Amino acid sequence: MIVILRIGHRLRRDERISTHCGLVSRALGADKIIYTGERDEQIIESIKKITKKWGSGFKAGYSESWKNVIKEYKKKKFFVVHLTMYGLPYEKEIKKIKQKRNLMIIIGGEKVPWEVYEAADKNIAVTNQPHSEVAALAVVLEKLNRKKPFRKAEIEIVPHERGKKFRL
Amino acid sequence: MIVILRIGHRLRRDERISTHCGLVSRALGADKIIYTGERDEQIIESIKKITKKWGSGFKAGYSESWKNVIKEYKKKKFFVVHLTMYGLPYEKEIKKIKQKRNLMIIIGGEKVPWEVYEAADKNIAVTNQPHSEVAALAVVLEKLNRKKPFRKAEIEIVPHERGKKFRL
Numbered sequence: 001m002i003v004i005l006r007i008g009h010r011l012r013r014d015e016r017i018s019t020h021c022g023l024v025s026r027a028l029g030a031d032k033i034i035y036t037g038e039r040d041e042q043i044i045e046s047i048k049k050i051t052k053k054w055g056s057g058f059k060a061g062y063s064e065s066w067k068n069v070i071k072e073y074k075k076k077k078f079f080v081v082h083l084t085m086y087g088l089p090y091e092k093e094i095k096k097i098k099q100k101r102n103l104m105i106i107i108g109g110e111k112v113p114w115e116v117y118e119a120a121d122k123n124i125a126v127t128n129q130p131h132s133e134v135a136a137l138a139v140v141l142e143k144l145n146r147k148k149p150f151r152k153a154e155i156e157i158v159p160h161e162r163g164k165k166f167r168l
Numbered sequence: 169m170i171v172i173l174r175i176g177h178r179l180r181r182d183e184r185i186s187t188h189c190g191l192v193s194r195a196l197g198a199d200k201i202i203y204t205g206e207r208d209e210q211i212i213e214s215i216k217k218i219t220k221k222w223g224s225g226f227k228a229g230y231s232e233s234w235k236n237v238i239k240e241y242k243k244k245k246f247f248v249v250h251l252t253m254y255g256l257p258y259e260k261e262i263k264k265i266k267q268k269r270n271l272m273i274i275i276g277g278e279k280v281p282w283e284v285y286e287a288a289d290k291n292i293a294v295t296n297q298p299h300s301e302v303a304a305l306a307v308v309l310e311k312l313n314r315k316k317p318f319r320k321a322e323i324e325i326v327p328h329e330r331g332k333k334f335r336l
Contacts, residue, residue: 017184020300027297054297086325086332117330126306128325129195129222129318132188135306138294142307150297157254157296162285164254 001102002030002146003073004137007066007116008109009037020134021107022047026058028138029146030105033059036066037109055153066106070119073104082106082120083136090126094143097122105140107133169270170198170314171241172305175234175284176277177205188302189275190215194226196309197316198273201227204234205277223321234274238287241272248289250274251304255291262311265290273308275301 004025009018018035022043025033035043039062047060063069070080079100097103106116117123126136150156158165172193177186182205190201190211203211207230215228231237238248247268265271274284285291294304318324326333 013184016181017188020185020302023297023299024303027295027299028303050298086328088327088329114331120330123328123330125325125327126310127195127315128327129191130218131191131195132302132306134188134300134302135192135196138300138303138306139310142294142310147295157293159256159293159296160254160291161256162288162291163282 002141002144003078003104004030004033005036005066005069005104005106006033007036007106008111009035009040010109011038011040014109015040015043017134019043019046021137022060023050024134024138024141026051026056028141029144029148030141031058032061034069035062036064036069053154055150056148057151067115070104076102078102078104080104080106080119080121082116082123083126083133083140084108084112084117084123085125085128085130087123087125090124090140090143093122093124094140097124098144103144105137107137109133170309170312171246171272172198172201173204173234173237173272173274174201175204175274176279177203177208178277179206179208182277183208183211185302187211187214189305190228191218192302192306192309194219194224196306197312197314198309199226200229202237203230204232204237221322223318224316225319235283238272244270246270246272248272248274248287250284250288250291251294251301251308252276252280252285252291253293253296253298255293258292258294258308258311261290261292262308265292266312271312273305275305277301
């Protein structure tokens, strides 16, 4: 099981980036995303809507305390990975992470509290360059390779060389 | 050489997503990003600032016409890849794309004109699910594996297990 923890969400300013984090999590094989920071029912609703239309049992939720979320999942024996530009290179670390069955992946915004670095079992960097939490999450999830079929979809794309093809 | 073409940028609404597109391009081995849509000096400036501080000769620019940009790079024999959820699976296509020395990768926003699908040499999907152009770009650039050192950086991160370490 892979659970994503998106910390420090800010209303309006982070709306699209945080939504992208949720959709990427779902598309690339995670099971759930939990947001902390400012409560934002809209992004949770929009992810639920997409999950209903496009399938899979992906879950999205909110918690007031990232500390409690991490504590809870550590108790459940999840291995906690924090994605940060200051961390160790993912190219070397991904093999070890792949072996863990239950993973929590933490992605932050601009200011991540020091305790997150401490609480994580691994601090991992997708390059030590400034870029995007959406991108870092995508690269790591893609490497973990846990993509699964999207069940109960109302709509499905038929891959095509040129143009748009659906199956309803 | 890898050139990214980000089409359909909208002021304010796309500011952060488009900036992330630029930073991801730079961090994961592209050489240049060209924006079309509404002219936005601010994102170009912020990418230039980061390039100055963090190194590399990455370029960012604007064009009024995506059609002209594609035409220009096709003339220069660039292989044009369009990332779209409707395209063919990247897992299968990436090998062929890897062999092309000069690549243009097109990423769009919500409404991509039909002619882009036609103009591209390949329409590629990073999953046929709705998620994020930032994520799709990151996954494909990572697979292409053209990351290079960041020259003339004013600042550099020393990867670390826990915490933040710099070299100036």
